[in-house]
Amino acid sequence: MTPWQPLASAQVETTLLALKLAFLVLLYLFIWRIVRSAARDLRLPQESMILAPQQAAAAGLIPQPAARELGRLVVVSSPTFQDGAAFTLDSHPLTIGRAVNNDVSMPDDEYASGRHARFEPRRDGVWVEDIGSTNGTFVNGIRLTRERKLVPGDVVRVGETDLRFEP
Amino acid sequence: MGARALNLSYRNRELFYLAVVGVLTGLGFASVYIARQSEVSWGSLGYALFFFALYLIAHLVTRLTVPNADPYLLPMAGLLTAVGVTEIYRLGNADAFKQGLWIVIGVGLYALALWGLRRDYRVLEQYKYLFGIGAIALLFLPRVPGIGTTVNGARLWVHVGSFRFQPGEFSKIFLIVFLAAYLREKREALAQARLKDVGPLLVIWGGCMLVLVSSNDLGSGLLYFGIFLSMLYVATARLSFVIGGIALFLAGGFVAYEKIAHVHERVTIWLHPWTSTKVYCPSTGGLALRQDCESYQLVKSIYSIGNGGFGGTGLGKGTFTTTDGHQLIPYVNSDFIYSALAQELGLIGAAALLLVFMLFVARGMKIALQADDGFSKLLAAGLTFGFALQTFIIVGGVLRIIPLTGITLPFVSYGGSSVVANFLLLAGLLLVSNRANTHQ
Numbered sequence: 006m007t008p009w010q011p012l013a014s015a016q017v018e019t020t021l022l023a024l025k026l027a028f029l030v031l032l033y034l035f036i037w038r039i040v041r042s043a044a045r046d047l048r049l050p051q052e053s054m055i056l057a058p059q060q061a062a063a064a065g066l067i068p069q070p071a072a073r074e075l076g077r078l079v080v081v082s083s084p085t086f087q088d089g090a091a092f093t094l095d096s097h098p099l100t101i102g103r104a105v106n107n108d109v110s111m112p113d114d115e116y117a118s119g120r121h122a123r124f125e126p127r128r129d130g131v132w133v134e135d136i137g138s139t140n141g142t143f144v145n146g147i148r149l150t151r152e153r154k155l156v157p158g159d160v161v162r163v164g165e166t167d168l169r170f171e172p
Numbered sequence: 173m174g175a176r177a178l179n180l181s182y183r184n185r186e187l188f189y190l191a192v193v194g195v196l197t198g199l200g201f202a203s204v205y206i207a208r209q210s211e212v213s214w215g216s217l218g219y220a221l222f223f224f225a226l227y228l229i230a231h232l233v234t235r236l237t238v239p240n241a242d243p244y245l246l247p248m249a250g251l252l253t254a255v256g257v258t259e260i261y262r263l264g265n266a267d268a269f270k271q272g273l274w275i276v277i278g279v280g281l282y283a284l285a286l287w288g289l290r291r292d293y294r295v296l297e298q299y300k301y302l303f304g305i306g307a308i309a310l311l312f313l314p315r316v317p318g319i320g321t322t323v324n325g326a327r328l329w330v331h332v333g334s335f336r337f338q339p340g341e342f343s344k345i346f347l348i349v350f351l352a353a354y355l356r357e358k359r360e361a362l363a364q365a366r367l368k369d370v371g372p373l374l375v376i377w378g379g380c381m382l383v384l385v386s387s388n389d390l391g392s393g394l395l396y397f398g399i400f401l402s403m404l405y406v407a408t409a410r411l412s413f414v415i416g417g418i419a420l421f422l423a424g425g426f427v428a429y430e431k432i433a434h435v436h437e438r439v440t441i442w443l444h445p446w447t448s449t450k451v452y453c454p455s456t457g458g459l460a461l462r463q464d465c466e467s468y469q470l471v472k473s474i475y476s477i478g479n480g481g482f483g484g485t486g487l488g489k490g491t492f493t494t495t496d497g498h499q500l501i502p503y504v505n506s507d508f509i510y511s512a513l514a515q516e517l518g519l520i521g522a523a524a525l526l527l528v529f530m531l532f533v534a535r536g537m538k539i540a541l542q543a544d545d546g547f548s549k550l551l552a553a554g555l556t557f558g559f560a561l562q563t564f565i566i567v568g569g570v571l572r573i574i575p576l577t578g579i580t581l582p583f584v585s586y587g588g589s590s591v592v593a594n595f596l597l598l599a600g601l602l603l604v605s606n607r608a609n610t611h612q
Binding site: 021028029035039040042125137 | 189192193195196199200202203206207244247248251295298405406409483484486487488489517520521524527528531534535538544545546
């Protein structure tokens with residue numbers, strides 16, 4: 006911590022001016038670089054921050070999108086539902102499990118957890134994800150360790166329930 | 173400056189900008205040091221190196237946990253805290269040391285939050301009511317006898333031993349998590365405005381507003397109201413909610429102006445800070461010019477900004493004390509740090525700071541746009557709106573665009589809870605950003 010040497014007052018003024026200029030120039034260069042990258046983003050197609058396209062369309066704010074049905078989950082075998090019953094996947098996520106607060110609730114499935122799995126429509130398709138079940142979620146017999154994109158014909162097993170994904 | 177030309181990955185770009193921030197911190201500290209002692213010493217560089225090392229740790233944790241997150245947010249937060257701590261150091265060494273400790277705690281919690289939620293932060297969605305009730309409980313904490321403390325007429329502090337913090341800062345984040353989870357689940361029902369679905373929302377939000385208004389914390393009240401309205405709009409796209417909300421706010425504001433003396437005083441100070449004749453002064457009970465009494469702080473802050481001019485006095489050379497050593501602006505390092513910075517950095521530097529705030533908000537909005545699922549979108553949008561509104565409320569107040577209400581300038585102001593809460597906010601944005609970028 007030894008000071009180098011005291012500066013004369015004229016030197017102090019010059020040094021401070023130089024430091025101030027350097028500080029401001031560097032600050033604006035920093036900002037300029039980030040603005041540049043943000044400007045690049047503006048040229049990309051814009052997406053909406055609004056969650057509810059239906060209501061916005063009704064209010065005339067955005068053009069009506071085509072009704073989006075992203076696929077169906079058809080029951081193959083289940084202790085709760087009849088075979089062939091189907092659940093439609095639209096633009097919001099669908100949770101499945103034994104508890105009643107799921108979008109698809111299956112109280113009779115002893116092997117399903119309260120909140121078992123989530124189907125989530127995204128831009129590139131429908132993804133399935135295990136949300137902390139005890140017995141696991143299986144796609145075509147393979148246990149999910151991470152979320153996975155579904156392809157038509159995939160069979161998802163939740164507890165003792167088998168669901169087939171159809172476009 | 174060839175970060176992109178070299179085609180760096182996100183994290184290397186972040187490291188590059190952090191190095192730039194490190195140099196900026198060094199320049200700032202050196203300037204303050206030289207102005208004060210007329211000599212160059214290693215001490216000034218020590219501070220800069222310490223902060224650079226701290227941000228290096230934050231960067232490494234970010235690299236390990238959220239490798240695909242936005243690369244600009246952490247350097248911008250670093251820049252804002254560095255500028256803040258430089259100015260706080262310039263105004264008083266002891267506070268700068270404490271602020272430094274709080275930044276260390278903030279970075280620590282930031283790292284913990286990233287590490288704990290690195291797999292899937294959406295587990296938070298399951299605990300939404302816990303967050304909602306937690307938000308009210310935290311706001312209510314300062315009222316509990318024995319641990320609550322009143323500072324400047326507002327009972328916002330909690331002290332445990334010698335450790336003091338403002339739970340309201342964390343309550344804001346809790347409320348945003350609650351709103352994001354709740355609105356994601358109920359947005360269709362809410363768009364039809366059925367009372368059954370609106371109920372829990374009104375209870376938790378109304379509870380927050382009640383506690384805030386009754387504890388005279390108007391700045392936070394405004395902030396919570398704005399966060400609520402903007403998130404409701406993002407969730408439902410119903411412009412009528414926003415118009416109704418603003419109408420409600422104006423009506424409520426008018427009633428408060430008429431009925432609550434504290435609010436009336438704030439508006440009067442805002443509209444007429446100077447008087448040429450002596451008026452009643454509530455603090456002494458006698459007569460005084462308003463600029464010497466109620467609006468003393470605001471007027472001195474405006475003089476401070478004016479003294480800065482275009483180019484500023486330079487870091488370390490501004491005037492903040494009278495010749496006999498009294499501080500000119502009370503609470504200059506927390507609520508009024510913007511006017512201190514505007515004096516020393518001038519219009520050009522203060523504008524640069526506001527640009528950094530705006531860019532931070534722009535990155536946050538972009539993350540909300542990119543996010544795939546409703547919870548993430550609402551969370552990112554809510555955190556960003558909260559950050560933007562808080563900046564607007566305090567800078568607008570200091571510049572006399574809106575009535576002044578005491579609230580901290582994010583990352584810059586002196587105040588431990590604020591710094592720590594803002595690091596958690598940053599962690600939230602980076603988690604959402606990482607997820608959105610990973611799935612593209």
